[in-house]
Amino acid sequence: MRLDLVDLRLVLHVAETGSITHGAARSAMALASASERIRTLEETLGTALFDRKRRGVGPTAAGLTVIQHARLVLQQIERLRGDLGEHARGVRGRVRLSSNTAASLEFLPSALASFLQAHPMIDVDLTERPSGEIVRAIANGQADVGIVADAVDSAAELESFPFAEDRLVLVTPQRHALGRRRRIAFRDTLACDFVGLAPGSALQDHLDDHAARTGSRLKLRLRLPGGFDAVCRMVEKGIGVAVVSRTAALRCRKSMALQVIPLVDPWALRRLRICLKSLSGLPIHARSLVEHLRGLAAEDDERSSRR
Incomplete structure (x- = not known):
């Protein structure tokens, strides 16, 4: 299956305007070219993406699925461009990190020191909270990354990774x-x-x-x-x-x-975990911090296995 960004943008524009003609115009494409692209895409997928009606078009069930994924792919492309643009301009990034007491006092100081030394254009706002509050803050978008005890229900929609044992x-x-x-x-x-x-x-x-x-x-x-x-x-x-x-x-x-x-x-006995909403959805500076912390955790595990 071959899909490209031009096809995905065209499908979105046709769906948003309810018209292949208007979708082609929004995509800066000739009507004949747009119609051919959609026809070829439907043949490749083996299913119709739009119901042709007297007054425009509407997405089929398969079309709605393609539209949903197209939005996600294009959003990630825009996020990538924005993140890379910030690096090119030298814009500072800021990570909102919440942690329980043990992690903030014992495990994070050296980890953050090495991270900040390696990333001079990234700042970290560290706040101390109980693990349950951290989970809620992550879910509500009030924090980017958290360090929580594994006894806390981190909610099904959150991702987590091992960090340390306390x-x-x-x-x-x-x-x-x-x-x-x-x-x-x-x-x-x-x-x-x-x-x-x-x-x-x-x-x-x-x-x-x-x-x-x-x-x-x-x-x-x-x-x-x-x-x-x-x-x-x-x-x-x-x-x-x-x-x-x-x-x-x-x-x-x-x-x-x-x-x-x-x-x-x-x-x-508490196993501390890195908690976040979605690793792929984090801004690049927050993602860099998570990967740094995961790397340190892996090094600690390797040292422990040698003992």
Whole structure:
């Protein structure tokens, strides 16, 4: 089957005007040439695309199918031209990226640094949100790309790709009573004083929700902006215990007197995924970021398989 862009544009113009004559004129084509193209196309496809009527033409069922695909193909061609034109003009691109707490604090900083260094004409707006809100933002067009936990229903119409694995752990001062435990359930920590993240933190909202499900609430002595390092520093000083990303806990333990205890709760193990509406529908600068993140995830998987 041979289809070209001239044929697709002609079919759309004929359908939009309801006339082969007017469709030919809109396509800057002689009527005889347009009629011959449509006849040849129908013979090639083995079906009529238009019903010929006394006053113009109307698409058949097969014609409607061709029209639908023709619109998609031509839209992608226009998107490609626009994206390439931006590169030719040196226009800056901007990606709206939303992430949960663990990814924004632990996994994205180095990934974004290498991406931005390699793409000086692309900017990234990073916002932190709970995974459920990220999915809704992507679906509603309020964000281009998201990093979410796989426990969240990412909705059938969204695409997703593996990014990283994140496990939540409890960190305590070295001499804390819970420090002797090899593993612990979140429920068994709720009698302790906690150091938490600032209001609005996606992870803190997540922990507050799980505490509420047990009929309890976190006893927060201190809420800190600035991320896991600041939280771990306060834990080391004996202000309370905290739940943080395992990656952050192991890093902080190298310079702080901390005990790191895995949480046994199923929700504590989270596989982070890159979430987006449609990879092919993203602007080229957003697509470049997704491919960069996927490449880093593949490298991490390869390193893990060698161990």
